[in-house]
Amino acid sequence: MTNSGIDMTASLFTNFCFAIQRFPKPEFESGYIEPETLLPLPRGEMLAWLDVAVLILALSLASWLILKKRSRMGVFWLSLFSLVYFGFYRQGCVCSIGAIQNVTLGIFTGNYTVPLVALIFFLAPLIFTLLFGRTFCAAVCPFGALQDMVAVKPMRMGASLNALLGMIPYLYLGMAILFAATATDFIICRYDPFVGIFRLNSSFGMFLFAGILLVSGIFIARPYCRFLCPYGVLLNWMSRLSWKHMTITPAECIQCRLCENSCPYDAIDYPQTKKDPIGRRKQVNRMILLVVLLPLLIVGGAWMGGLLHQTFAGVNPKVKLVRMLLTTDASKDKPEPPEIAAFRSSGIPQTQLMAEVAAIERDFLIGSRIFGGFIGLAFGLTLIGLIRTPYRTDYIPNRGSCFSCGKCMDYCPVESKSCTVNTEVSQRITENL
């Protein structure tokens, strides 16, 4: 050891020995409640890359189990692992669903760089879905896994109701992007129902939210995934274009109808062998009407969005602060809200704040119009989807809404190698008929 090394060691030791408390320790035994700290704690870089590796491996394994192995049991165990790892161990963060906001913020604001890990968590499930369908939803997403556990008495819902509720994720996605693009709020994280369960730490309101959602999930399978998840919208689009997708039968469908009621998510398209069931002329007229209506829906949506831009802007903290400044009673009876006190102590002139807020409201006007147009488009396309009756002879999973969970595969009696009927399942067919 060099002299300087010895000196340094001695110095450290001496400092340690004679270190004295500079200030008295604060005393918090008089009813002061320490505010809750944020969870989860920052993750080390290596561990963050471990999460990425686990995500890629899980996606690969899920795709293999569904497309190649056709193992529902394998999917179940993998989803259980994902629930434990990404849910309870990683406490729901990083989350592909919430990463939408990071990516949006990164695109629209110059002063935010999307963390690479968050970007991978956003893109990897989309890429895998583009290749193999929604295998992420099947076995990797902890939200889906948790809801799958409670879906013990799922009930079928009609196509119209499914379509109506299916509009909510579009609204949620649009608003999440609008608020993230304007650096207003990360509403997906704010209203994440299950993260409180994973962290065992949330407000009573959010626990109640999660509890009610899970209770309704007993009867409406995966309600968050189907009727709320904004990431599901993107996965839906990717899955429609997917290179490969899970099939109910490994070979030719024998029309046994065993799978007909097997999907708790109403994601099986039934055979449609009758061409033009409502009549060709009627069908064409409806389609023409909707195609004509589509631009009107987009324009109308954009107009409506523009009307609502002040309401949307009201969520922005700066806009809220200005409105608070303009409406707060300056009387001494009421304590000044902390937001106003913080603003006053910042020394920023009110005119500067007003200018910033005017710019934010302009952004909201543009964003709200785009949001409204997007919702109009989604609504129009949903209507078109409802009246379309494509010809098909087999029971097939709906590429957009199917979670590739493989539950229906177990109902199919066809075996892939020989293309023969499984005798045990054949017995069930007989009983069924």
Next chain:
Amino acid sequence: MKQKIILILAIAIFFALIAWMIGDLFTGNSEPQKNPFDYGMKALRDADSIPDFTEAVSLKPTLSEITSISTGTDGRIYIAGRGGVEIFNSSGHILNRFTIPGNATCLSYMPDGNLAIGIEDHVELWSPSGVLIAAWPAADTASVITGVAATPALIYVADAGKKIVYQYNRDGKLLAKIGEKDPVRKIPGFIIPSPYFDVAISPAGDLWVANTGRHKLEKYGSDGSLLISWGETSMAVEGFTGCCNPSHFTFLRNGSFVTSEKGIERVKVYSPEGVFQFLVAGSESFDEGTRGLDLAAGLNGGILVLDPSRNLIRIFLPNKKN
């Protein structure tokens, strides 16, 4: 049919959740939020025990912005403030007033009957009749003189800016620095986060200094050695709390300490050994945010509290049981 009802209920619940989300997002935070990091001083202010003293009378000086008070052996009351000094007899009648060149920050009655006054960046000695006897500048341009005390031969000046106590003779000659951090002599140094740094001479003639950042009162020898200290950090009435307290202190004739605090405004009496004895006045007696409660001891056991917020000298007398 039963299934249909269950499904309708489940969907209704789902819609209720969506409605709650929308309501919370657009209206939930319209009310001012409670600051989660708020220290909640109000609850602590209300938690004081019942005072053992009662406010008997108050004195209204004509000076504005009064800052410091001292009492003489004859019971006279000396008050300094913006640009002047006022002298009252023990009955509260004004005896004299004179102007000083600046704003007094501290004042001490000297054993020879004169007054030592800290005035922003210098020290002045005045006779009670208003004759300037001596004056000398502060030791440093960064000095903030906040306390002064005198023995027959020496004058001690507490400098919150330099976090040190200077020892002068009566001609203003700097003799020593007291309280400098010195690990060898086991002197921890003064921690003075705010311009409240008091110094006083006990009836036994000992120098005591308020090390406010450590919540302690420390006794020093004339050679600058740290002899003893007491005081504990606590929000309870027995201790001192906040960043820096006690802000002021003085002595009763029996050697007991009288201390005042800011933050949670209160005035207390401790025995000469530093054991809490009485609460003179709790925070309910003062305007919230009052700082600079300078103290002086009266002849009849009363405690004089200079209240800068109300610009009053408030005299507290012990309850009969005490």
